[in-house]
Each structure stands twice: as C-alpha cells, then as structure tokens.
Amino acid sequence: MLQTGCDSTPCGPGLCGAGLRRYESAVAAGGAPADPPVHCATELGLLEPAVGEPGLLSPVTPAIAAGRVLTPLEETLAEGRRRLEALTKTFETAEAVFEGARQRGPQSSTVLRGAHEIAETIDAAVGTAKSELLTAQPGGRRPPEILETVVRRNLELLARGVQQRTLYQHAVWNHPPTAEYIRTVAEAGGSVRTVDEMFDRVIIVDRTVAFIPTSSDYPDEALEVRDPSIVWYLANVFEYAWARGTPVDPAVHRRPEIVVSEIEQSIIRFLVAGHTEEKIARGLGISRRTVAEYISRISRRLGSVSRAQLGYLIATKGLLSEAEGERSPASDPPRP
Known part of the structure; x- marks a missing residue:
C-alpha cells in the first residue's frame, strides 16, 4: 500500500489522504466501495460510479481525469489572457488619445523665454482684462521707459472699469519716478499699497491667469499659470500681503x-x-x-x-x- 502520511487532510491541491488510498485500492482491485464517501477523489474525477454496479466506484486514468478537470480551467485562463491583452491595448489607445487631447487643449502652465516673448504674452493677457488686475512688484525702482508704457496701459484699463490693485515695497519712495507713477495711478482710481517685505513678482489677470518668475537664476524666464487652484493660491498670497500694506494717498507728496x-x-x-x-x-x-x-x-x-x-x-x-x-x-x- 502507498504510505501517504496524511488522512482526511489534503496531501495536495484538492486531494486528501483517504481519497488517495481509496483510489490506490480501486486501481489495484479494479474497483472500490463507494462508502464511506471520498469526495476529494470523486470531485477530481479519479473515482466514478461503476457502470451497472451500484455502490462501487471505478478508477479513472489520471490523464483522462486531468483532461476533464484542467481543460475547462485552461480555456478560462486563455480567455482571461485574451481579455487582458485586449483591455491593455484599449487603455493604451485611450492614453494616446488623452495625451493628444491634453496637448491640444489649454496648458495649465507654460514657460515663457526671453524678454520679448514675456512682455508680449503679459501685454496680451492684461489687454483683455475684464474686471481685475492684481500686481506685485518687489524692489525699489522701475526703469522710466517701462513706467511710461505701464502707466498708459494702467490708465486705459482704469478707463474701461478694470479694478487695479498694485503692491510695491516701501523702497519705491526713494525713487522719485516710481513714486510719481504710483501717485498718478492712484489719482486715476487705482489702488496702490506699499509693504516692507514682499514675495516675488506676480501679475494676476481676472483670477484666471497668473505670471510668475521661474527662478531668480533665470531672469529671462516666466511661467504663465492657468491652473485654477494655483491661480487661487497666488491671489490669496496677494490678499494676505495687501492686508498688511500701507495705502498710497495721492494727495500726500512725501513718504508717510x-x-x-x-x-x-x-x-x-x-x-x-x-x-x-x-x-x-x-x-x-x-x-x-x-x-x-x-x-x-x-x-x-x-x-x-x-x-x-x-x-x-x-x-x-x-x-x-x-x-x-x-x-x-x-x-x-x-x-x-
């Protein structure tokens, strides 16, 4: 007799010791009693009811039993692999469509390089402002030629009803051309405040697009941001600094x-x-x-x-x- 070393517990996947011993006996004697039942062997198809002999089980060749049990499993696995391959290709196609559409759609951020491209892009965005322009300009002075251009643009926006709020550092009071510029804008209806310390430069148009530096190491680069969450965050930073600022009174012609x-x-x-x-x-x-x-x-x-x-x-x-x-x-x- 085969010594299996196990009884009713499985010796392998789905096969218990009692079933294996019953199967061995059936093979040796040409059959084995059906009682007591050995479900592990009958469920695997190694033992089946004998034809014309009630209460008797006949052994089935392992290869035949294996074919009966494993063939449906292999077909299921093969179908699963075919479905896996098909779904993988489907998602690869969807990924390509997604990336293509995202590239054709509006970018959440774009790097602008070169003073000319930066100036043109900002001017175009500011020129289409409908309701609000927020600007933070750190530093103590701005070149006179830039001030001439900026003041014309700001006065045009104010005439169109665009609300403007601009933050400067207190240091602008030490530069007469810049101080005169902010007083001109304030007299026209723009709101200007100065603070002691400030974050970096930022321009926010209608709270839909913002322009910020990419890095202090790259003065000729700027980032155009259109992601709503990031623009909201930048506007909130501006609001915090604005609350600390000292308002510019156009009637006062000296440093407060x-x-x-x-x-x-x-x-x-x-x-x-x-x-x-x-x-x-x-x-x-x-x-x-x-x-x-x-x-x-x-x-x-x-x-x-x-x-x-x-x-x-x-x-x-x-x-x-x-x-x-x-x-x-x-x-x-x-x-x-």
Whole structure:
C-alpha cells in the first residue's frame, strides 16, 4: 500500500489522504466501495460510479481525469489572457488619445523665454482684462521707459472699469519716478499699497491667469499659470500681503511716517537675525547705503557704539517685540 502520511487532510491541491488510498485500492482491485464517501477523489474525477454496479466506484486514468478537470480551467485562463491583452491595448489607445487631447487643449502652465516673448504674452493677457488686475512688484525702482508704457496701459484699463490693485515695497519712495507713477495711478482710481517685505513678482489677470518668475537664476524666464487652484493660491498670497500694506494717498507728496517706521522695524528684525547690510538691502529693495543710514540712526537713538551692542540694546529695550507686534495684521485678509 502507498504510505501517504496524511488522512482526511489534503496531501495536495484538492486531494486528501483517504481519497488517495481509496483510489490506490480501486486501481489495484479494479474497483472500490463507494462508502464511506471520498469526495476529494470523486470531485477530481479519479473515482466514478461503476457502470451497472451500484455502490462501487471505478478508477479513472489520471490523464483522462486531468483532461476533464484542467481543460475547462485552461480555456478560462486563455480567455482571461485574451481579455487582458485586449483591455491593455484599449487603455493604451485611450492614453494616446488623452495625451493628444491634453496637448491640444489649454496648458495649465507654460514657460515663457526671453524678454520679448514675456512682455508680449503679459501685454496680451492684461489687454483683455475684464474686471481685475492684481500686481506685485518687489524692489525699489522701475526703469522710466517701462513706467511710461505701464502707466498708459494702467490708465486705459482704469478707463474701461478694470479694478487695479498694485503692491510695491516701501523702497519705491526713494525713487522719485516710481513714486510719481504710483501717485498718478492712484489719482486715476487705482489702488496702490506699499509693504516692507514682499514675495516675488506676480501679475494676476481676472483670477484666471497668473505670471510668475521661474527662478531668480533665470531672469529671462516666466511661467504663465492657468491652473485654477494655483491661480487661487497666488491671489490669496496677494490678499494676505495687501492686508498688511500701507495705502498710497495721492494727495500726500512725501513718504508717510509709517513707511519709515516699518522699514526700520524690518531692519531691526534682519539685524537680530544676523543678516548683513547687503542682504538686508536685497530683502527690502533699497540700497546698501540706505540700510547703513537706518542702522546708524537706530544706533544713535539707542546709544550703541558697535553692532554687537546694538543687538543687545534692541533686545533689552523691547524693540524686537514691538516690531513683531506691528508686523502682525489685525485680522485675516479677505479670501479671493
């Protein structure tokens, strides 16, 4: 007798020890009793009722039994493979159609290269503005030839009823042509505010398209953004900075005292953080000489004779905490 080492538990897929022993007995004797039932062997087709002999099971050649059981499975697997291949080709076709349609449709972002292409694209978008133009211009000055072009465009938009809000850094008050430009725009109905520190340049037209730099390393590149979520995010950043800004009053022809105060507070924060005069100047959009003048003024007021002593006096006299308090807006900016 075959020693299987298993009883009613399967020795292999679907075959138990009792069924295997019954099958061995049936092969040796030409048949085996049907009782007790051995479902694992009969379900695999290795044993089947004997013809004309009730209560007896006849053995079936393994090759025949295997053909009966495995052939339908192989056909099912083959059909599954055919369906898999067909579906794979279908999705490959769909992917090609998807990519083609997306390339033909409007791009969510486009890199613009070269000053001419950037200027033409922005001018075209701004020229079609219907309701709103948001602009943030970091730095302390703009070339006079650019100001002449921009002021004409802004006045035309205002005449068409397009609302304009522009953010500059406080440093523009140190550049008379730029200061005169923002007063001209404000007198025509545009809203202009200045802030001490600012994020990078951004132009947002009707909250549907925005233009931002790609990197400070590539001054002749810009990114045209049309993704609604990104444009919304950029507009929200603008709104936050706008809430902190100091409004430009066209009737006032000198730098507001609050601007002087905020520049001074920003310099105090930079000093305590250990930044150099050059880095402070870049951050605030003013000259290094102007930074040095502010630091000298603060030092004289506090009676400081060295940079180390100045930092100590700023901390002990509570100037840093006052600056931080002034920096925080009284309320959250409105959501776009």
